[in-house]
Amino acid sequence: MKFFVDTADIAEIRDLADTGLLDGVTTNPSLIAKSGRQFLDLVAEICDVVNGPVSAEVASTDFETMLAEAHKIAKISHRVAVKVPLTPAGLKVCKIISSEGTMVNVTLCFSPAQAILAAKAGASFVSPFVGRLDDIGQDGMGIIKDICEIYNNYDAFKTEVLVASIRNPMHIVKAARLGAHVVTAPASVLKQLFNHPLTDKGLSQFVDDWKKTGQSIL
Numbered sequence: 656m657k658f659f660v661d662t663a664d665i666a667e668i669r670d671l672a673d674t675g676l677l678d679g680v681t682t683n684p685s686l687i688a689k690s691g692r693q694f695l696d697l698v699a700e701i702c703d704v705v706n707g708p709v710s711a712e713v714a715s716t717d718f719e720t721m722l723a724e725a726h727k728i729a730k731i732s733h734r735v736a737v738k739v740p741l742t743p744a745g746l747k748v749c750k751i752i753s754s755e756g757t758m759v760n761v762t763l764c765f766s767p768a769q770a771i772l773a774a775k776a777g778a779s780f781v782s783p784f785v786g787r788l789d790d791i792g793q794d795g796m797g798i799i800k801d802i803c804e805i806y807n808n809y810d811a812f813k814t815e816v817l818v819a820s821i822r823n824p825m826h827i828v829k830a831a832r833l834g835a836h837v838v839t840a841p842a843s844v845l846k847q848l849f850n851h852p853l854t855d856k857g858l859s860q861f862v863d864d865w866k867k868t869g870q871s872i873l
């Protein structure tokens with residue numbers, strides 16, 4: 656399973672890249688606005704830090720402008736995955752730029768039916784938003800199960816399931832059990848994966864007992 660961090664905060668990205676466990680980054684217009692940075696400069700900077708796909712989203716909703724934006728974003732780096740919304744225009748752009756060799760992340764996916772369309776449009780990634788479905792009382796993880804099952808039925812579907820809108824570590828564990836290819840989560844949630852009170856307790860005991868031996872390994 657690949658780990659992407661869902662942020663436009665370059666300090667957070669550097670910090671996580673340092674763990675050696677980070678496989679990519681996803682951003683969206685809301686995260687860019689929060690960062691206060693220039694979009695194109697920031698995406699280029701992220702591409703220099705991370706050795707993996709960096710999702711950067713178009714801002715328009717009409718086909719012509721979206722295609723022009725997608726081409727401009729794609730020029731930043733071969734690491735860029737252009738993010739397009741799951742709309743007829745977005746999928747049209749997806750089909751064109753995927754066939755040109757650019758990775759595409761189809762975002763704002765909320766149903767298995769939409770995920771089938773993204774795969775048919777040649778997307779590298781589809782992003783179903785589990786947290787936002789949970790927020791309205793629906794079963795976010797349920798659609799991940801359906802999408803993984805559907806994609807597994809067709810060798811021609813090469814799209815990776817990128818579980819997005821992750822709210823907690825259990826979302827990640829459940830996504831892994833279902834065989835989803837990628838999760839994208841806030842840095843805080845990725846860091847929570849390390850935590851277990853018994854790890855802290857056990858380590859403290861080992862450190863104390865080692866001191867009693869009076870030895871040094873180095």
Ligand code: E4P
Pocket residue numbers: 661681682683762782784786787819820821839
């Ligand atoms: C995915 O690519 C999106 O940026 C993201 O996961 C949305 O998450 P949110 O629902 O927490 O905003």
